[in-house]
Amino acid sequence: MISFVGAGPGNVDLITVKGRALLEKADVVIYAGSLVSEEHLQFCKEDCIFYNSASMTLEEVIEIMETSIDKGKNVVRLHTGDPTIYGAIREQMDVLKSKGIAYEVIPGVSSFTAACASIKKEFTLPNISQTVILTRIEGRTSVPEGEDLESLAKHKASMAIFLSIQEIDKVVEKLAKGYGNYDVPVAVVYKATWEDEEIIFGTLKDIACKIKAKGINKMAQILVGDFLEGDYERSKLYDPKFTHKFREGSQ
Numbered sequence: 322m323i324s325f326v327g328a329g330p331g332n333v334d335l336i337t338v339k340g341r342a343l344l345e346k347a348d349v350v351i352y353a354g355s356l357v358s359e360e361h362l363q364f365c366k367e368d369c370i371f372y373n374s375a376s377m378t379l380e381e382v383i384e385i386m387e388t389s390i391d392k393g394k395n396v397v398r399l400h401t402g403d404p405t406i407y408g409a410i411r412e413q414m415d416v417l418k419s420k421g422i423a424y425e426v427i428p429g430v431s432s433f434t435a436a437c438a439s440i441k442k443e444f445t446l447p448n449i450s451q452t453v454i455l456t457r458i459e460g461r462t463s464v465p466e467g468e469d470l471e472s473l474a475k476h477k478a479s480m481a482i483f484l485s486i487q488e489i490d491k492v493v494e495k496l497a498k499g500y501g502n503y504d505v506p507v508a509v510v511y512k513a514t515w516e517d518e519e520i521i522f523g524t525l526k527d528i529a530c531k532i533k534a535k536g537i538n539k540m541a542q543i544l545v546g547d548f549l550e551g552d553y554e555r556s557k558l559y560d561p562k563f564t565h566k567f568r569e570g571s572q
């Protein structure tokens with residue numbers, strides 16, 4: 322069995338119990354070394370074999386999976402955050418499926434929720450936004466038509482922008498066009514949950530300057546929206562007057 326496991330955003334204890342147990346009994350671990358903390362590998366057996374996929378092709382990864390499975394080994398494919406978000410797991414799963422190799426997917430804590438936890442905010446505030454947009458700016462990989470940052474920004478939903486910090490000027494420009502102004506709160510969280518995590522608050526006006534001054538150009542979440550600042554209505558769920566399935570309201 323091949324287990325695709327979400328390693329979480331960085332801190333080694335933010336993997337699931339299930340993911341850790343799979344690492345403990347793995348014979349082979351293929352990990353995304355560019356973002357996954359090597360600390361996770363300390364939980365593996367002494368004779369576990371490790372492959373860092375950072376320098377490998379899809380074909381090489383599949384080759385290792387296939388030969389390991391032929392020998393009856395337990396294989397963990399360790400991805401950063403949650404494997405279902407920018408994990409490039411679908412192409413691996415589809416090849417495995419065509420070869421009749423069984424696989425499972427164990428979710429993980431994505432860096433977008435980890436980043437929001439680090440800044441102690443909530444993406445979904447009752448009258449501010451009830452929608453979270455996860456996206457990226459186009460770079461060497463394009464994004465489909467209709468998903469341009471400028472058009473997404475027009476929704477004024479809470480946003481978590483992955484893989485885009487190196488293009489911060491372009492991100493700011495597109496968001497400002499979509500929002501129609503530069504007074505939009507932004508938080509950049511660099512290496513959320515790692516020891517060298519950094520948090521920078523600003524607005525579309527000054528965020529680019531602030532992050533450049535810190536030299537941040539990789540591994541960051543750009544969180545955008547009014548959920549970061551200002552007033553909001555309290556939730557109905559915990560309102561004494563509001564009745565729901567589990568609680569009778571006072572009115």
Ligand code: SAH
Pocket residue numbers: 330331356400401402403404405406407408430431432433436482483484485510511512513514515539540541542
């Ligand atoms: N599957 C991962 C995302 C992989 S894409 C997840 O669920 O988080 C890689 C991008 O994720 C990076 O460019 C960065 O934007 C973001 N990222 C990953 N780990 C991060 C962390 N600890 N802090 C901030 N952003 C992170």
